[in-house]
């Protein structure tokens with residue numbers, strides 16, 4: 001889904017998320033493993049008040065494994081429940097269920113302590129566009145999972161997916177906007193495909209990726225495009241365009257097509273497992 005985030009849309013998304021939040025015991029916040037800080041929503045922390053959350057770093061298959069591990073260590077040190085997954089790996093999805101059950105158990109214990117009969121803990125998935133919300137909901141709602149029927153929501157009926165006996169998930173995610181404030185964050189989000197290609201010029205995003213790779217992953221550049229370093233970015237585009245056949249009549253390199261090649265190669269992992277945010 002592509003959304004242009006105007007202030008009115010942001011206010012509406014925030015209102016909807018707030019309404020859904022009232023219905024749940026804890027939140028599953030999805031971020032992109034390649035940029036866990038840049039892909040956080042800026043206001044979620046405030047919306048949660050003291051509601052427990054777990055963080056799922058999605059698309060770990062596309063991220064640098066060493067940096068993902070550093071992120072998990074960081075979250076652990078901060079006392080935040082977090083794990084990294086590849087949505088197509090069943091065992092990874094089971095880890096999400098397990099961690100959610102642990103959070104649910106806390107809730108159940110609190111209810112029991114108050115003398116209230118425990119009920120299934122309810123959670124919702126929240127995150128910025130394209131982070132993998134629908135994919136994870138579908139994986140958690142495997143065929144055996146039953147719908148538990150309608151329960152009154154605030155403005156509409158909400159459907160709950162019974163993932164486990166003691167853990168139910170709201171079947172629609174909360175969608176919040178990405179960060180826009182810092183230019184570099186914008187480039188990172190555009191690089192991983194989280195904000196629309198129209199928002200930042202494609203060639204600028206492709207140039208950002210090449211510069212980032214030159215500094216952080218030069219060997220991946222060599223493996224994919226046949227060179228490591230370069231002095232001028234135009235020369236790098238020329239080489240890639242020539243190598244990948246992004247040519248116009250007269251044999252000139254087409255920079256627009258070359259940008260597409262760079263963006264696609266990064267987004268589908270062909271440039272290697274690349275992380276844009278570091279915990280420090």
Ligand SMILES: Nc1nc2c(ncn2[C@@H]2O[C@H](COP(=O)(O)OP(=O)(O)OP(=O)(O)O)[C@@H](O)[C@H]2O)c(=O)[nH]1
Nearest residue numbers: 001058059060085086087129130131132133134135
């Ligand atoms: N490589 C990889 N791709 C994933 C993973 N999880 C989701 N995706 C892909 O990411 C893209 C976006 O996933 P969605 O589930 O549609 O994301 P969403 O957050 O629901 O997106 P919106 O509807 O825009 O809010 C899809 O192409 C998914 O196949 C993952 O773990 N690894």
